[in-house]
Amino acid sequence: MPLDLNTYLGVEPDALKVYSQRAEVLAANLANADTPGYLARDIDFRSALAAAGSNGSTLTPVTTGARDVTAGGSPSGSSSDPASSGVSTEQFLRYRIPLAPALDGNTVDSQMEESQFAQNTVRFQATLTFLNNRFSELTTAITGGE
C-alpha cells in the first residue's frame, strides 16, 4: 500500500496555511489601530479551511513528462499546476462587528485583536506539534524504532 503523504498529514498543512493568513489579517488590524475610518477584519476560518482542504484533496500529481504513470490513469500533461491555483484570502474576509467604535470610525479593538492573535499563535504551534508528531511517527516506521 503506497503511502500518500498528503492524506497522511491530513488537514494540518491546510490549517497551517489558513492560520498564517489569519495572522496577517490580525497584524493588519493591529497596525491600523490608530487609522481613522479603518474597519477591523477577520477570516471566516471554517470556510477558509474548507476551501483550502477541498483544494488540497483534489491535487493532481505533478508530472514531468508524457510517459509518467499517473495515479488515476488520467493522461498526464493536462493536470493544472496546484501551486498556481491558490485560494484567495479576500473572499473569506469579514468585517468585525464593533463593540465600541471610536469617534473617528476606527473599529479596531486592540485588546481583542491581541487576544485573537495570541490564540491564533497557540493554534499555529499546536498544528506544528501535530505535524512534528506525524513526522516522528514516520521516522519511527522507517528506522524500526531504533
Added chain:
Amino acid sequence: MALFNVFNIAGSGMSAESVRLNTVASNLANADSVSGSAETAYKARYPVFQAIQASLMSPGAAAEPDRAADAAVNVSGIVQSTAPSTARYEPGNPLADANGYVYSSNVNVVEQMADMISASRSYQNNVEVLETSKQLMLDTLKLGS
C-alpha cells in the same frame, strides 16, 4: 508564505507610530515657544494615518491571492492644528510686537502626553506581533526535526 507579509505590515505600523512619536516630541519641545505674531507662532503637528491595500501599492500584488488581506499603514501627511494661539502681555520680551504681546504655541501638553502613551503602546503591539511571527516562522523551519 503569508507570515512574510506580517513583517511588512507590522513594520509599516512601527514606522507610522514612530512618526507620531516624532510629532509629539516636536510639539512638547515647542510647547513653550513664543513668537512675535499669531501667524508665526508654533502650531501643534499631527500625522494623518491611512490604510493602504497591497493592490494599491504595486499593481502586480493584486494578482497574488495571498496578499488580498494586506493592509499596511501609511502616514499620508502631517497637518497643523488650527487651534488659536494665546496672546500673552510680555512687554519685556524681545520678541514682543508693538503692543507688547507675544504669541505662544497652541500645544496642549496633556493631550500630547496621552498621544505619546498611545503611540508607544501601539508601537509595542507591532513589535510583539513581529516577534511572535518570527518565532512561528522559525518553528516552521524546524518542522520534522
